[in-house]
Amino acid sequence: MTSKRSGAAGAFADWTTRRWLRVGVAATLVVLTVLGSLGGWAMWRTSQLTAALVDRRSPALIESIRVEEALVNQETGVRGYGLSGQTDFLQPYAQGVTDEQAALARLRPLLGDDSRARADLAEVEKLAGTWQQRIARPVSVATPAEAAKVTAARTAEGKTTFDALRRAMSRQQDHLQQERRSATGQLSRAVTLRNWVFAVIAAVIVLVAGLVFEGLRRGVTGPLSGLGAAVRDVTQGRFDRSLDGTGPADLRQLASDVESMRLRLVAELRFSEEARGLLDGQAEDLRRSNAELEQFAYVASHDLQEPLRKVSSFTQLLQRRYGGQLDEKADQYISFAVDGANRMQSLINDLLAFSRVGRVHNEQRTVDLERLLGTTLGDLSVTVEETGAEITHDPLPSVLGDTTQLGMLLQNLLSNAIKFRHPDRAPRIHVGAARTGDEWEFEVRDNGIGIAPEFREKVFVIFQRLHTKDAYPGTGIGLAMCKKVVEFHGGTISIDPAYPSGTRIVFTLPALPATPAPAAETAVPDRETQP
Incomplete structure (x- = not known):
């Protein structure tokens, strides 16, 4: 078990920052994809149930109630016309027939593939058709006198038929009400589930953000901060500070490279100290040599100039006084001596001027x-x-x-x-x-x-x-x-x-x-x- 753990740790130890980031980003994307899918499903489920409740269940119940109201208006109008013979009662009946057909036309597509609701509607339409065929239409088309006879003759049948129709409409509305309550409950549970899903998504996002932050702190910013602090100590002169790297492999390699550079700097510093000692000795020798050169310049400008002037003056005097009195060779030798003395004096003066550049002026x-x-x-x-x-x-x-x-x-x-x-x-x-x-x-x-x-x-x-x-x-x-x-x-x-x-x-x-x-x-x- 220990070897397996150490092997896994060794495998992770070889991971670079880029690899950690890739794995972390991939895992985060997978988690976010799953959470997004759950959230999308919860939203879709909620929207489907909302649409079913708002667009089908509630409108179907409302239209069923409107059908019942239309049939009740028809029954009231027909019964009033049959008892009183007044044609004014036929207006509610005619309006009820129109309202019934309109409500049925709106109700049928709302039931969709609900077999029980369609069976309830079929029963209501069948009973309504029977009542209209046996009671409502004969009474409505008869004269006032005949309407009273038909009404009196079919009172019991009409009551029985319309009561059955009422019970069918009540069952239909009870079924629609049950389905509406069931849809409402499903919607409530879907909303609760959606809220929990989004709460979990938010919690997971916060957890992922915290893990990312902690991972970056432990794996990147922490090691870099430690390495930066160690490097600053080295730059401030603490060359004995060892630079130990932690974190991913590339950061440890960076620390190793910086440590190699520190060791190289230490070696270079040691060599520089030794070279500085040699330079100090050479500088001392150079100062001593410059002092000797200064002394030489003083001697050249004072001690050497005086005998050279004497040689030049006396050779020139010898040339003026005895020029032409000796033979030609003697005059030539004297001329050579005068020229050499003058050239020597010029050379000394020029050398002094050359040595003074940057030193005297x-x-x-x-x-x-x-x-x-x-x-x-x-x-x-x-x-x-x-x-x-x-x-x-x-x-x-x-x-x-x-x-x-x-x-x-x-x-x-x-x-x-x-x-x-x-x-x-x-x-x-x-x-x-x-x-x-x-x-x-x-x-x-x-x-x-x-x-x-x-x-x-x-x-x-x-x-x-x-x-x-x-x-x-x-x-x-x-x-x-x-x-x-x-x-x-x-x-x-x-x-x-x-x-x-x-x-x-x-x-x-x-x-x-x-x-x-x-x-x-x-x-x-x-x-x-x-x-």
Whole structure:
């Protein structure tokens, strides 16, 4: 017995919520169908008995009484005419005959297939016909004198015949009354049965609703609430809380999956704690390294600059004083020394500037790029005039950033555009701006010598040069510094490989909230923007 119960319980334990719902809905539909059928039968039974009582039994009794009244009126009229000879008594008789025929015509279809009622009606009609044939018609068609004789002669026969007719009509009405009482009793019992059936239906519906509610509470909402409470405890940091599932198989599987996820989270958290310890150590090493770099920058900006300036100054002094007095080789060596000292000084200065990006200059505020471009063009005014460059620009917006770094960005891009100009044409440079979603996209395009597509990523690496220092001077840090400035401000920078004539550098910067876009593009020559 125990094994059978456990086997049944195991079979039910494998049922999912969907299966429980299907079985429950099917069982409920069966119960409701049975109850609906019983209720429909009770209503049909009540309506049938009501129709029989209202449409047949009661009207039949009423019509039988009307037949009796019509015959009594005939008997009264005929007897009065026979005794008095006054023709006025024939009017009730004639009306009684008409009423009798009309009542009989209505009564016959009401009796239906009731054999006893039809036998009673046949007996009444037979006796009424005998009385009319023997008494009523002879008296009614006779003259007043003859009517009195016929009446006197047939008084005893008429009384006997009409008394028999009265007894037949009384039996008919008694039978109809019994049938009416029986139909009334059946209707009362049917109504009582109908009321009990509907009361049972209501009770069963309430019971089914309660069972459904309790089943949902125990099988769905209860397990889900328990699982939800356990999950909330886990989300609040109680990772040691075990998630045990109850209810149907799919809810238990869900709890098992969530429990697996909790265990995975615990393992990930443990790994994260270990990784955090490693990161803390690495962060400490990084802080120490940054401190050493800060010390190196201080040394490079102070201690190394002084001897380098001495070397540069004395080599330049040696070149001015003894230039031309020694042989050609000596002059060449002195020139190499002066050039190397100057390049070293430029490299140190550029490295210091590159290391300060995002570290020394980091004042975040609203920067008017229109005004900043004017200041930059003023700084480059001598180079612009010497090269004959024409610089135009769109209306530039205001952005959030560091003024010094953004100024370095514009100066490096414009300086490169002028430096790498085409030898056969004057530089034509344009600075553009367009709003794209939550950021501004800027461009600096020129008509210079351009950059080959295979070098468009290489040029942003520090100290990467595409040309010799004799062809184009510089340290190779400019575009690397531009990339660092743009990325520090949360943007991107790239070279457009599809630009056909010259170079087009595109970079983005985050836009200020609710910053309106420029109304129209304007071309402003560099001499108009110079202070």
